[in-house]
Amino acid sequence: MKRQFQVRSLSLAVVFAVLALLVVFQMVRIQTSPEAATFLKQAERYAGKYVTLYPERGRIFDRDGFLLAGNQSVYEIGVSLTEMRNPHTIALTLNSVLGLNYEKVYNDLLNPPAGLVYLVVTDYVSSEKAHELMALKDRLAEEYRSAGDPSLAGLHFKAHLMRSYPERTLASNVLGFVTLENRGYFGVEEKYNNLLAGVPVTVWVPEDPNRAAELPATPRGADLILTIDREIQAMVEEQLRESLEDTGADAGTIVVMDPRTGEILAMASTPQMDLNNFAQYNQIYKNASEFNRAVSMQYEPGSVFKVLTLAAALDSGAVAPNFSYLDVGFYEIGGAYVYNWDRGAWGPQDLLGCIRHSLNICMTRLADQMGPELFYTYMRRFGVGHPTGIDLANEARGRLKVPGDADWYRVDLGTNSFGQGVAMTPIQMMAAASALANQGRMVYPHVLYGMVSNGHQYTTPVQTLGTPISPQTARLVSEILATSMEEAKMASVVEGYRIAGKTGTAQIPGPDGYYLPNEINASFIGWGPVDDPRFMVYVWFEKPDSADWASYIAAPVFREVVEKLVVLMGIPPDEVRRQLAGQ
Amino acid sequence: MTLLNRLLHPSARPLRLVRKEAQLPANTYQAVAELTGSLRHHREMPLRLQHEWLAAFLAFVMLTGLVAGLYLNVTARTAITGREIQSLEAEIAANKRDNADLQTQIAALLSHQSLSQRARSLGFEPVQRQEVEYIVVPGYFPSQGVQFVQPVAETDLLTARPEYNESLFEWLGRQLESASRPLE
Numbered sequence: 001m002k003r004q005f006q007v008r009s010l011s012l013a014v015v016f017a018v019l020a021l022l023v024v025f026q027m028v029r030i031q032t033s034p035e036a037a038t039f040l041k042q043a044e045r046y047a048g049k050y051v052t053l054y055p056e057r058g059r060i061f062d063r064d065g066f067l068l069a070g071n072q073s074v075y076e077i078g079v080s081l082t083e084m085r086n087p088h089t090i091a092l093t094l095n096s097v098l099g100l101n102y103e104k105v106y107n108d109l110l111n112p113p114a115g116l117v118y119l120v121v122t123d124y125v126s127s128e129k130a131h132e133l134m135a136l137k138d139r140l141a142e143e144y145r146s147a148g149d150p151s152l153a154g155l156h157f158k159a160h161l162m163r164s165y166p167e168r169t170l171a172s173n174v175l176g177f178v179t180l181e182n183r184g185y186f187g188v189e190e191k192y193n194n195l196l197a198g199v200p201v202t203v204w205v206p207e208d209p210n211r212a213a214e215l216p217a218t219p220r221g222a223d224l225i226l227t228i229d230r231e232i233q234a235m236v237e238e239q240l241r242e243s244l245e246d247t248g249a250d251a252g253t254i255v256v257m258d259p260r261t262g263e264i265l266a267m268a269s270t271p272q273m274d275l276n277n278f279a280q281y282n283q284i285y286k287n288a289s290e291f292n293r294a295v296s297m298q299y300e301p302g303s304v305f306k307v308l309t310l311a312a313a314l315d316s317g318a319v320a321p322n323f324s325y326l327d328v329g330f331y332e333i334g335g336a337y338v339y340n341w342d343r344g345a346w347g348p349q350d351l352l353g354c355i356r357h358s359l360n361i362c363m364t365r366l367a368d369q370m371g372p373e374l375f376y377t378y379m380r381r382f383g384v385g386h387p388t389g390i391d392l393a394n395e396a397r398g399r400l401k402v403p404g405d406a407d408w409y410r411v412d413l414g415t416n417s418f419g420q421g422v423a424m425t426p427i428q429m430m431a432a433a434s435a436l437a438n439q440g441r442m443v444y445p446h447v448l449y450g451m452v453s454n455g456h457q458y459t460t461p462v463q464t465l466g467t468p469i470s471p472q473t474a475r476l477v478s479e480i481l482a483t484s485m486e487e488a489k490m491a492s493v494v495e496g497y498r499i500a501g502k503t504g505t506a507q508i509p510g511p512d513g514y515y516l517p518n519e520i521n522a523s524f525i526g527w528g529p530v531d532d533p534r535f536m537v538y539v540w541f542e543k544p545d546s547a548d549w550a551s552y553i554a555a556p557v558f559r560e561v562v563e564k565l566v567v568l569m570g571i572p573p574d575e576v577r578r579q580l581a582g583q
Numbered sequence: 584m585t586l587l588n589r590l591l592h593p594s595a596r597p598l599r600l601v602r603k604e605a606q607l608p609a610n611t612y613q614a615v616a617e618l619t620g621s622l623r624h625h626r627e628m629p630l631r632l633q634h635e636w637l638a639a640f641l642a643f644v645m646l647t648g649l650v651a652g653l654y655l656n657v658t659a660r661t662a663i664t665g666r667e668i669q670s671l672e673a674e675i676a677a678n679k680r681d682n683a684d685l686q687t688q689i690a691a692l693l694s695h696q697s698l699s700q701r702a703r704s705l706g707f708e709p710v711q712r713q714e715v716e717y718i719v720v721p722g723y724f725p726s727q728g729v730q731f732v733q734p735v736a737e738t739d740l741l742t743a744r745p746e747y748n749e750s751l752f753e754w755l756g757r758q759l760e761s762a763s764r765p766l767e
Contacts, residue, residue, distance in 0.1 A: 056679065056683060059686075061731070063729050064729070065729070065731065066690070066693070066695075067686065067687070067689075067690035070683060070686050070687040070690055071683040071687065072683060072684050072687045073680045073681075073683070073684050127684070159677070159680055160680075161680060161683055164687045166687055166690035166691040166694050167690075167694050167695060167696070168694070168696070170694075170695060170696075208665075209661075209662040209663075209664075209665030209666045209669065210658060210661045210662050210665055211665070212664075212665030212666070212668045212669050213668065213748065214668060214672070215672050223731070225729055225731060230695055231695070234695045234699075449729055450729065450731070452731050457730065457731050459729075496712075563712045564709075564712075566712060567710055567711070567712055567715055570725075572715075572717040576717050580717060580719055583719050
């Protein structure tokens with residue numbers, strides 16, 4: 001009997017030993033087989049997961065450090081289907097707290113796609129709503145223990161950041177917005193999207209805590225400091241809103257720039273939008289060029305263009321400063337006749353009279369005396385027909401027909417000289433006119449003052465686009481403009497400050513190419529103080545109802561802007577400034 | 584002769600627990616019986632020799648247990664540290680989000696619209712051009728340019744010393760490399 005047991009137990013031991021050996025043999029065989037690499041890869045796949053770490057989007061500040069664009073927490077809400085106990089409670093809660101469709105949520109929870117264990121129900125839920133849901137979940141969890149039902153078990157919250165604009169509509173045309181995909185559209189957000197977004201990092205995160213390691217740092221995107229001054233921007237926007245109501249214009253644009261550096265201090269254009277509700281974009285704007293008319297909308301500027309023709313004529317030497325002529329009410333060029341705005345004859349006129357009365361015939365004469373080659377060379381030097389390169393998205397390039405183009409005729413030389421048949425954006429006009437205010441040097445208009453990245457600040461240097469005219473010509477043209485404004489007692493004159501400026505009333509071409517009879521663009525460009533320009537202001541109203549001339553529409557708005565601007569910029573009246581300088 | 588001596592001196596007479604007959608057993612049953620007989624012979628070994636075997640076995644078990652215990656201890660501590668790292672990472676991310684939230688909330692409270700409304704409610708009005716008086720303040724120079732000072736730069740967080748994450752071979756390699764490096 002004893003021997004029998006011994007035999008049996010030994011037999012069992014041998015069997016187990018053989019089995020163990022077989023297991024070891026199989027392990028060795030698998031690990032040395034050709035499929036070993038595949039098995040290792042499969043094992044690695046389940047040992048962790050690749051996680052993409054998105055850096056926090058860089059912030060945007062105004063020139064005084066006020067936050068214009070930041071970030072805030074929002075929540076993705078999902079349901080772990082394996083943990084879920086009561087889909088009815090979840091669907092009902094999400095319906096009452098977030099307003100989601102009960103039927104849809106309930107059906108999605110009951111009939112998820114095959115193999116899905118986690119269902120994302122909604123995203124971008126505000127912190128307040130998410131915390132309300134979290135509190136409800138905790139309370140129900142307590143009650144669930146005693147009552148058994150209902151339960152929000154399985155409901156999960158995943159926090160992440162999204163763009164937020166604390167100033168809401170302020171500078172919306174300049175900033176642009178960021179969509180849910182974290183991509184910037186329009187303005188600074190689009191132009192500097194790569195800088196702001198930073199570089200996402202994909203890392204492998206092991207499930208095994210033994211292999212856990214610190215995640216690599218993902219430095220947030222660069223912070224941008226804009227040249228925009230929040231106070232000036234708010235003032236300009238308020239002025240634009242009021243003026244739009246007063247004039248009954250379809251749209252308006254006001255831009256303030258430092259002509260010495262090209263820094264844009266304020267840029268407002270209508271309509272504006274609350275950037276936090278960017279989904280309204282399609283309801284507010286018909287096309288992309290309306291988002292920021294100052295850089296994206298080109299139009300025939302009309303008489304404001306005359307300052308460039310005058311500067312070109314004087315600088316080229318085609319006419320002398322004491323130029324004069326007899327205005328007979330018409331001028332023949334290229335087989336066509338050009339008339340003044342009132343179709344009247346203004347008799348003997350000099351350059352001051354040309355500007356003061358905004359005479360088309362005078363400008364045509366100047367351009368004709370220069371000849372097409374010289375005239376268009378100067379226009380190219382002023383950047384007409386070329387984008388300025390301003391650091392905002394969607395800049396329009398404008399249009400300048402030149403000799404050699406299929407649609408250029410000699411008469412275009414005449415009409416172009418007073419701003420017809422040529423298309424420019426307000427920012428192009430300002431860049432060109434900056435040469436007049438800045439000793440002949442054209443500055444590069446820009447909105448980026450500097451960038452802060454990894455603890456270092458990089459400041460944008462002042463860049464010159466060229467020197468189309470001499471300092472003498474620039475001073476002479478500014479003097480002519482300032483004197484003509486004073487002599488004409490225009491509505492743009494600001495008491496105590498000597499300012500140079502020019503109105504522009506331009507007809508609007510219709511779809512058939514002919515000018516619309518009763519619709520105009522009213523513009524004004526001005527800068528001051530003339531002896532030391534600190535600001536340049538451009539005003540443009542589209543299709544105003546209140547009057548037919550820019551001198552009644554745009555010029556008063558220019559004055560109101562400048563009156564507030566000198567206070568905000570701390571610019572004393574000319575007389576006081578000279579006294580202070582002498583002390 | 585002890586077991587150790589036997590192992591160290593293979594020339595010595597080996598401890599043989601073999602069957603008496605040299606010929607192969609007739610069938611499997613016989614083979615098992617032979618082995619059983621061998622075990623019986625082992626039990627019939629001298630007591631001293633049996634103690635030696637037992638002591639060696641127990642020493643092996645203890646050593647294995649010690650190594651296993653150490654390994655378990657280190658593994659457990661590593662796992663706890665790993666979990667701590669993961670929770671700290673989550674905490675850092677939450678703090679960053681909180682910071683961003685607070686900055687945005689402060690900015691909303693200090694927004695131009697909020698401040699203007701508050702100023703107006705307190706009876707302030709925007710100053711008019713005619714009301715401004717300019718005076719010279721000796722020694723005052725307006726600030727030139729905007730400077731955003733950011734004293735704490737965001738640096739790479741992977742600053743743990745190599746001792747905390749390198750393997751034994753990496754450590755050996757590093758030591759060899761540093762030893763073979765010429766003196767500077």
